[in-house]
Amino acid sequence: xxxxxxxxxxxxxxxxxxxxxxxxxxxxxxxxxxxxxxxxxxxxxxxxxxxxxxxxxxxxxxxxxxxxxxxxxxxxxxxxxxxxxxxxxxxxxxxxxxxxxxxxxxxxxxxxxxxxxxxxxxxxxxxxxxxxxxxxxxxxxxxxxxxxxxxxxxxxxxxxxxxxxxxxxxxxxxxxxxxxxxxxxxxxxxxxxxxxxxxxxxxxxxxxxxxxxxxxxxxxxxxxxxxxxxxxxxxxxxxxxxxxxxxxxxxxxxxxxxxxxxxxxxx
Ligand SMILES: NC(=O)c1ccc[n+]([C@@H]2O[C@H](COP(=O)([O-])OP(=O)(O)OC[C@H]3O[C@@H](n4cnc5c(N)ncnc54)[C@H](OP(=O)(O)O)[C@@H]3O)[C@@H](O)[C@H]2O)c1
Numbered sequence: 001x002x003x004x005x006x007x008x009x010x011x012x013x014x015x016x017x018x019x020x021x022x023x024x025x026x027x028x029x030x031x032x033x034x035x036x037x038x039x040x041x042x043x044x045x046x047x048x049x050x051x052x053x054x055x056x057x058x059x060x061x062x063x064x065x066x067x068x069x070x071x072x073x074x075x076x077x078x079x080x081x082x083x084x085x086x087x088x089x090x091x092x093x094x095x096x097x098x099x100x101x102x103x104x105x106x107x108x109x110x111x112x113x114x115x116x117x118x119x120x121x122x123x124x125x126x127x128x129x130x131x132x133x134x135x136x137x138x139x140x141x142x143x144x145x146x147x148x149x150x151x152x153x154x155x156x157x158x159x160x161x162x163x164x165x166x167x168x169x170x171x172x173x174x175x176x177x178x179x180x181x182x183x184x185x186x187x188x189x190x191x192x193x194x195x196x197x198x199x200x201x202x203x204x205x206x207x208x209x210x211x212x213x214x215x216x217x218x219x220x221x222x223x224x225x226x227x228x229x230x231x232x233x234x235x236x237x238x239x240x241x242x243x244x245x246x247x248x249x250x251x252x253x254x255x256x257x258x259x260x261x262x263x264x265x266x267x
Contacts, residue, residue, distance in 0.1 A: 005030030013092030017191030066113035071121035095156025115159035187229030
């Protein structure tokens with residue numbers, strides 16, 4: 001895909017943060033939108049704004065992608081409406097914060113439902129339609145957290161490691177077809193990601209608008225990976241390849257302890 005003009009893109013987690021920025025940037029580049037998240041009002045407001053500002057068509061699908069039937073509900077709605085997608089952006093994600101054993105299990109389970117099962121199921125439903133049609137693109141938003149274990153964000157790091165491995169594997173399966181898959185690995189991005197936790201965002205975080213533009217540029221250039229935070233985020237992924245895994249876990253633990261995550265919790 002060289003250009004987004006007149007393409008139809010579905011963005012999950014479009015109600016705020018990086019997903020909202022990706023949706024606005026896609027509309028500015030001429031793409032029609034299907035906006036998915038749980039917050040109906042925020043999605044409808046965004047749909048209206050992008051439609052009037054950029055003259056693109058916009059659809060809203062309100063769905064809980066962490067629910068067992070969430071992805072199927074989205075796929076069924078698309079097929080009822082006969083909406084064909086050129087691009088799927090699996091962006092919705094969340095993570096539990098704090099020491100694993102002394103905090104409630106629920107947010108951990110919720111993050112596996114959204115970041116792993118929901119992403120995989122939606123990719124299967126929509127990617128298989130793309131394969132039948134012979135064209136399309138998929139962008140999976142993982143995280144820099146994918147490349148090493150993340151003490152005090154243990155399940156979050158593990159879900160993003162899944163997205164990294166899954167994305168690379170399906171990209172290889174699809175080599176030689178007209179379906180392209182890219183993984184995006186943001187570093188700290190100034191969104192409400194930590195809003196439901198005791199943590200605050202790194203003051204050096206990049207803006208979601210910057211990250212969104214970089215991700216879309218990288219995808220349209222045919223890249224397999226996108227590091228929208230810049231070269232230092234890409235270089236940091238080399239460390240776990242060079243050190244023993246236990247040493248890497250210790251370093252990541254030190255980093256997250258300095259950020260106060262060992263005393264953090266999901267609210
Ligand atoms: N911010 C960062 O520093 C950072 C760094 C690396 C990677 N990332 C990744 O970037 C992606 C976007 O995160 P963000 O920073 O933009 O976070 P955010 O501001 O918290 O936005 C998360 C989005 O996901 C949606 N969502 C949450 N639970 C959902 C569910 N059960 N079903 C459907 N949608 C759901 C939310 O919408 P509703 O609440 O309306 O459902 C919202 O639109 C995530 O995959 C995250 O892991 C973020």
